[in-house]
Amino acid sequence: MKTPKEEIEELRRQIREHDYYYYVLAQPVISDYEYDRLxxxxxxxxxxxPEYYDPNSPTVRVGSDINKNFEQVEHRYPMLSLQNTYSPGEVTDFYNRVKRLLNEEVGIVCELKFDGVSISLIYEDKQLIRAVTRGDGRRGDDVTDNVRTIRSIPLVLRGDDAPSSIEARGEIIMPWKVFEELNKEREEQEEPLFANPRNATAGTIKLQDSRVVAQRKLESFIYYLLGDELPTDSHFENLTSARKWGFRVSHEMKRCSTLEEIFDYIKYWDKERKNLPFAIDGVVLKVDSLKQQERLGATSKFPRWAIAYKFNPERALTKLLSVTFQVGRTGAVTPVANLEPVLLSGTVVKRASLYNEDMINALDLHIGDMVYVEKGGEIIPKITGVEKEARSEDGEKVQFIKFCPECGTPLVRDEDEAIYYCPNMEGCPAQIKGRIEHFVSRKAMNIDMGPETIDLLYEKGLIKDAADLYELKFEDLVNLERWGETSARNLLNSIEKSKSVPYERVLFALGIRYVGETVAQKLAQAFPSIDALEQASLEDLMAVDGIGERIAQSVKDYFANPKFRDFVQRLRSHGLQFSLNQESLTSKTDKLKDKTFVISGIFKFHSRDEYKALIAQNGGKVSSSVSKNTDYILAGENMGPAKLEKANQLGIKIITEEEFLKMIE
Known part of the structure; x- marks a missing residue:
């Protein structure tokens, strides 16, 4: 019989093997159910x-809610950018220049240029020890905890021939499908949409909560290796070997020996890119031989042995038929351009977002204008220009509306925002129905009803807000058009089941402006009951990590409104969860309340992240920099000299691990 340690190690080995087959080879050998069971x-x-803790265990893929401030790390090898070119002539110039400088035969590796975020992965003893963003090319942010959640990045290299020490460079990307799902969720929450997967990836990789990073299902491709233990002089062969070590390497790279082969590759992918499950914005050309790369060297900005050929963004000319204005659950008014249907990037485009009044004015739009619509790397079509010479004289200039199209209330615009709002929160039908739709959504109360059902119940006068859902009766529903006993019972059962949804999701379901899923979780942890949250001052709210003045003021405004306070009380009376459960509360104390800590150095009892969690669990806060607001510095070995000097200047108390653990007993 295996010891616990042996079973843990065997499970880790099995899961790593299955990760390789699924994410690198795309050949899973067990079902999702069996994988989840392991x-x-x-x-x-x-x-x-816990004594068998391993930072590279496959379980870190799920992420952690421990907050972190990203540290700047210097790159061992500078991460230079690539020089971009958009014309075939410049590709020819690059090829001829390389041949002339080397004065010998040269092989060129053509690769897809992934449209994501560059990352440097450092492995020592075959284990991932650090992941760093490009930053300014010399220094980048340490995002290791977030990168560990990406399943196509190996935490431990496989194979006896894998280098002990290596740096792998690659691109972190968000597949189109994941991107579309993310934007759909943001649209439901009336949060600004990401313009493209690259922006979404960049935003995700810098999130403070790695659990959210894990949920976003990022992927990665490796495109370059550095180190003293590379197997061959060929960049192409080294990447081929990297697949065996567990890295995901694109099968679309090709080694070319003539200019004609290079252009065939470029032309093929300029068309075929539409069929890829992720975004690319060009092709990268690299000299294959590492010795030749070294001889060619680099300028201060770019390597001389590589170049990026960028595809021109696809655009089409079509007619602007009208502009409509949509009102969301928070009252935000969004203008939408309705277009004459046009084929773009393989899909028929009929609508494009105009974002806000400033964009409308910048484009100087008139109804009937011939407008240029682009997708390129963008999933959301956008108008990028107007063919003014084709404008007819009778086209009416597009003006942003002054009154709500749903209830007629005058719109308002905050000085520091580009968005207009309808302030009639209590009486605007679009906002009321939008809030109910948000309330029942999967990540909120998860009540099984769609927009059509909400419209029907609202129009019949059966619901005026989400609290009314809990007062619906079987006889109210069974005689509705196209309803029956089964439909009525299913909805009532789903509503009853929602009463067990935990507090943080109920908080999210309330639809407080700017309080998304992650913010709701933070507020629930900081204020374990709705009463505590309602009574919190602006300063109390802003003391929560990640909560700024805008969010804090929005929470205060919500509870200052008698109608919303009454709404919460009605929900409460129906038995919804408005406090953290006992399990979540038992580990929380206020022993470090109002105390701010800076953590520095190397520790023997717990990791830095574990100390951050202990501070938060006991009511304290963690800051990345020393200031007059710092109460303590928790210092391990090799404390940073700059922090030590500043602490001495400000008279801040420096405590050891032992002293800290005694504080929280």
Missing amino acids: MHRLMELEAQY
């Missing part, structure tokens, strides 16, 4: 035997 057992054992 993962669950491993998590169970690791919780039971």
